[in-house]
Amino acid sequence: MVVGAAGTSLLLQSCDTEKPTAEAKAPELNYDRTPTELARERKLAEETFFTDHEMKTISVLADIIIPADETSGSATDAGVPAFIEFIAKDMPHYQTRLRGGIKWLDVQCMKRFNKDFVSCSDDEQTKMVDAIAYPEEAAPGMEHGVAFFNTMRDLTACGFFTSKMGIEDLGYVGNRPNQWDGVPDEVLKQYGIQYDQRTLDISVRFDS
Numbered sequence: 001m002v003v004g005a006a007g008t009s010l011l012l013q014s015c016d017t018e019k020p021t022a023e024a025k026a027p028e029l030n031y032d033r034t035p036t037e038l039a040r041e042r043k044l045a046e047e048t049f050f051t052d053h054e055m056k057t058i059s060v061l062a063d064i065i066i067p068a069d070e071t072s073g074s075a076t077d078a079g080v081p082a083f084i085e086f087i088a089k090d091m092p093h094y095q096t097r098l099r100g101g102i103k104w105l106d107v108q109c110m111k112r113f114n115k116d117f118v119s120c121s122d123d124e125q126t127k128m129v130d131a132i133a134y135p136e137e138a139a140p141g142m143e144h145g146v147a148f149f150n151t152m153r154d155l156t157a158c159g160f161f162t163s164k165m166g167i168e169d170l171g172y173v174g175n176r177p178n179q180w181d182g183v184p185d186e187v188l189k190q191y192g193i194q195y196d197q198r199t200l201d202i203s204v205r206f207d208s
Helices: 002-015 035-046 052-065 080-090 093-113 122-133 143-161 164-170 185-190 197-204
Strands: none
Touching: 035 080, 052 080, 052 093, 052 122, 052 143, 080 093, 080 143, 093 122, 093 143, 122 143, 143 164
16 A cells, blocks of 8 residues: 555656656765754865875875775775865864875975876885885984874774775674573573573574
């Protein structure tokens, strides 16, 4: 009856040319957002902070930090660059350190290889990253690069391991109901009681 009623309703709507049909919209994930928070997030989503070149640099660095492997895709496959873009807009204190870090990286690559970071070969990019990825081993004068790479590494890991791909990579399954098989037999025998068959069938044991 419900299906029939729904079908009749749709048929009548399709025949009614005087009333405009509203377009179907995907539901918003707003169960944990206030109207003010939703409005702010929509506004941030419409804004752009990083340039195309900066986004390319972030993407290359993110995939160096978390490359694709036999378990899952890379950081860019998980949407990490978009996550970092959002964080830069959501938390403006990241903007100077990220934009400044990208500029620092390009200047260093120009000095070493006569081209910016994204234009370097894979081997050149790895050499540059190795120079700033290990704080204890970094040469004097590389402090700004070390700080920038630390920030990139933290944001990349955060973005990846909170994505659907990253959660699956971790094998995290969330909260699941456990199985209770009732009071142990030895305890029941101690008190001279036992479960009746209905309780065993309905309340105690179930298929896993």
